[in-house]
Amino acid sequence: MLFTETKYLGYKFPEPQYLGAKYIHRGWIAQYIPDNVETVLDAFSGSQSIAYMFKQLGKRVLTNDFLSFNNMIGKALVENPRYILEKKDLEILFSGNSNPIEFNLMENLFSGLFFLPEEAAFVDSFRSNVMRLDNSYKQALALAVMCRSMTRKVTMGHFAHTQALAYAADPARIKRNRSLIRPLKEIFIELLSEYNAAVFDNFQKNVSYNKNILDLLPQLTDVDLVYFDPPYCNSHADYQSFYHLLETFVEYWKNKEFVNGTKRYAPKKYSGFDKNSEALGNLQLMFERAAHIPIWIVSYNDRSFPDIDTMIKMIEPYRHVKVERKLYNAGRGGKGSVAGSHEILFVCTTK
Incomplete structure (x- = not known):
C-alpha cells in the first residue's frame, strides 16, 4: 500500500514530543498494512501517531493506551469525527x-x-x-x-x-x-x-480505549490486524515516570501520594510491560490472547529486552514471522533509538 493513496492524507497529525513515538516511521509501517484490512487495533498507542495514520488510511481504528492522557489524544484525534x-x-x-x-x-x-x-x-x-x-x-x-x-x-x-x-x-x-x-x-x-x-471524519466508528491490553484483547472481535508497540525494556520503558505530571493533570488525583523530587504519583498504574521481570511472561500472554486476530505487526528495537530471537520464538507458535529492519543513523531519543541500532518490525501472518 502506498501511503499517498488516501483521500485523508491532507490531514496532518500534530508532531509529537514523546519518547519512542513512531511518528517518523509512519510511511515505513504503512507499507505492511494489507489493502483488505478493515479494522485495526493499535494496542499501545502512546502519542497516537500510528493510530491516526490508520485513520488516514480509511480503516476502522480501535486505539488503546493504559495511560489516560494518551487516551485523551486518541479520543480527540482518532475517535472524534468532527x-x-x-x-x-x-x-x-x-x-x-x-x-x-x-x-x-x-x-x-x-x-x-x-x-x-x-x-x-x-x-x-x-x-x-x-x-x-x-x-x-x-x-x-x-x-x-x-x-x-x-x-x-x-x-x-x-x-x-x-x-x-x-x-x-x-x-x-x-x-x-x-x-x-x-x-x-x-x-x-x-x-x-x-x-x-x-480533526476529521473517516466515516468509521473509531474507538479510543483506556485499558490494560491484556484485559482488552479478549473483549474484542472482528479485528483484522493488531499493531503492537510495547514498552521496550532497557530503553526508557517507564512512561509513568517521564509523563507523571500529564497523568496527574488529566486524572486530577485525590487519592495518591506524590513522591521523589519530581512529585511522581504513587502507586503507579500497573503496566506489566515496563520491567524485565514481568515483560517476558506478559508478552507471551499478549500473543496468546491475540490469537484470534489474523495479522500482527510488532514494533521493536534490537537493543531491547527480550532480544529479537526470543521475540521470534514467542511469536512462531501462532504466526509466520518476517523481520524487517530500519537503521537509525542518528539518535532520536527513547526506546533504544540510538545511532547504529535498528527499528524492527515483526510482520506476522497466519500459518
Missing part, C-alpha cells in the same frame, strides 16, 4: 477557576518545580473549566492540547528531572527554545490551530 474548540469554548476554558477549593492540585504540587506559581494556577483554572464544555470530544481535545503545551514548555519535554525552572532561566537554552519562557496560554492557542485542523 468536534473542534471554538472561540466560545476558549472563553470557558480561560475564565477564572470555577472551583478553587477543589482545583489547586497543580499549584500545590508543581509550583517552583516545573512551573512558576502563576502558570501552575492557570493550569488548575483551565482544568476546572474543562468539564464545563458541552461535549466529551471537546473536553478530550482541550486536555490533549494542554498536555502538549506543558511538554513544549518544559526542557526535554518530560517530567523525570527537577531542572525545569533552572533551564528556563538559562539564556542559552531560551535562545534554542523560546517556549521555555512563553506563557502556557500562548502556547496552547498556537498549538490549537494544528489540533483543530487534524
Whole structure:
C-alpha cells in the first residue's frame, strides 16, 4: 500500500514530543498494512501517531493506551469525527477557576518545580473549566492540547528531572527554545490551530480505549490486524515516570501520594510491560490472547529486552514471522533509538 493513496492524507497529525513515538516511521509501517484490512487495533498507542495514520488510511481504528492522557489524544484525534474548540469554548476554558477549593492540585504540587506559581494556577483554572464544555470530544481535545503545551514548555519535554525552572532561566537554552519562557496560554492557542485542523471524519466508528491490553484483547472481535508497540525494556520503558505530571493533570488525583523530587504519583498504574521481570511472561500472554486476530505487526528495537530471537520464538507458535529492519543513523531519543541500532518490525501472518 502506498501511503499517498488516501483521500485523508491532507490531514496532518500534530508532531509529537514523546519518547519512542513512531511518528517518523509512519510511511515505513504503512507499507505492511494489507489493502483488505478493515479494522485495526493499535494496542499501545502512546502519542497516537500510528493510530491516526490508520485513520488516514480509511480503516476502522480501535486505539488503546493504559495511560489516560494518551487516551485523551486518541479520543480527540482518532475517535472524534468532527468536534473542534471554538472561540466560545476558549472563553470557558480561560475564565477564572470555577472551583478553587477543589482545583489547586497543580499549584500545590508543581509550583517552583516545573512551573512558576502563576502558570501552575492557570493550569488548575483551565482544568476546572474543562468539564464545563458541552461535549466529551471537546473536553478530550482541550486536555490533549494542554498536555502538549506543558511538554513544549518544559526542557526535554518530560517530567523525570527537577531542572525545569533552572533551564528556563538559562539564556542559552531560551535562545534554542523560546517556549521555555512563553506563557502556557500562548502556547496552547498556537498549538490549537494544528489540533483543530487534524480533526476529521473517516466515516468509521473509531474507538479510543483506556485499558490494560491484556484485559482488552479478549473483549474484542472482528479485528483484522493488531499493531503492537510495547514498552521496550532497557530503553526508557517507564512512561509513568517521564509523563507523571500529564497523568496527574488529566486524572486530577485525590487519592495518591506524590513522591521523589519530581512529585511522581504513587502507586503507579500497573503496566506489566515496563520491567524485565514481568515483560517476558506478559508478552507471551499478549500473543496468546491475540490469537484470534489474523495479522500482527510488532514494533521493536534490537537493543531491547527480550532480544529479537526470543521475540521470534514467542511469536512462531501462532504466526509466520518476517523481520524487517530500519537503521537509525542518528539518535532520536527513547526506546533504544540510538545511532547504529535498528527499528524492527515483526510482520506476522497466519500459518
